[in-house]
Amino acid sequence: MLNDQTGKIWIDGTLVDWADAKVHVLTHTLHYGSGVFEGERAYRGVIFKMDEHHRRFHTSAQMVGFEIPYSIDTLNKAADDILRINKLTEAYVRPIAWHGAESLSVACYHNSVHVAIAAWKWESYFTNGDDNAPGIRLMWSDWIRPAPNMGPVHAKACGQYITGTLGKNKAEKNGYNDILMLDYRGYIAECSGANIFMVKDGVLMTPIPDCFLNGITRLTVIDLAKSLGIPMIEKYIIPDELMQADEVFITGSAAEVQPVAEIGVQKYLTGPITEKIRQAYKKLVNGESYV
Ligand code: PMP
Numbered sequence: 268m269l270n271d272q273t274g275k276i277w278i279d280g281t282l283v284d285w286a287d288a289k290v291h292v293l294t295h296t297l298h299y300g301s302g303v304f305e306g307e308r309a310y311r312g313v314i315f316k317m318d319e320h321h322r323r324f325h326t327s328a329q330m331v332g333f334e335i336p337y338s339i340d341t342l343n344k345a346a347d348d349i350l351r352i353n354k355l356t357e358a359y360v361r362p363i364a365w366h367g368a369e370s371l372s373v374a375c376y377h378n379s380v381h382v383a384i385a386a387w388k389w390e391s392y393f394t395n396g397d398d399n400a401p402g403i404r405l406m407w408s409d410w411i412r413p414a415p416n417m418g419p420v421h422a423k424a425c426g427q428y429i430t431g432t433l434g435k436n437k438a439e440k441n442g443y444n445d446i447l448m449l450d451y452r453g454y455i456a457e458c459s460g461a462n463i464f465m466v467k468d469g470v471l472m473t474p475i476p477d478c479f480l481n482g483i484t485r486l487t488v489i490d491l492a493k494s495l496g497i498p499m500i501e502k503y504i505i506p507d508e509l510m511q512a513d514e515v516f517i518t519g520s521a522a523e524v525q526p527v528a529e530i531g532v533q534k535y536l537t538g539p540i541t542e543k544i545r546q547a548y549k550k551l552v553n554g555e556s557y558v
Pocket of ligand 1: 306423457458459460461462479480481482483484485518519520521
């Protein structure tokens, strides 16, 4: 269990024992979701795109109306320290910023802001997500991604994950790995914690991220496709197009590049472009040449 581990967690500039890394039950963010977080992976002891993650952490907080009280450099150093102290090389890294327990008014601008960074081994984000599995199974979500005026949709904000949690609970209880959400217009949006790509006739396509997270892995895959000479477009995608795709995969810092074998009743095989991108991503994050 995650809370039973040992090691240190960085909290507000101090290294705290794993078992003592606790917050008060009246913590504002526990009640109202008023926090932001990040999800990073370290490979061979180096966090992939760490600076981008910590910059997004700052931006997410600004979108939710507060400032992270630590500079990017301080966060970078803290994340590196936490890996080193816990003797981790391959690890998942989770920074989180939250509002304290000074008041339980829905407003939180008078409350203190706290930051923690934890890291642990989290080998595969999906139970059948290893290299030899045929791919993951996605279930259509009952919930949609809201319009940009319905919330800070581009922030990695705690409160926004409720629909992802509801969806992924239902998916796993029904034998699926994750959900696929449409947006408020009926276009393909994203999974509970990952972006989606499809391939049709040799062209890689991914939805325009105008109401969901423009993932760091998504941007990395777009760059990889360019350097590998794979034609790539960002476009609005309707479910029918996705149903006729030759290949589908999802991307995320935790999920990495993960082939999709099923979406609802539709089945897909892992194809050559998915495999090429997946291998290139693996090499890139491990600091190897991929071209
Ligand atoms: N969408 C959501 C909702 C996510 O939580 C994540 C994971 N951070 C992603 C997409 C993928 O983002 P990234 O590639 O930056 O991890």
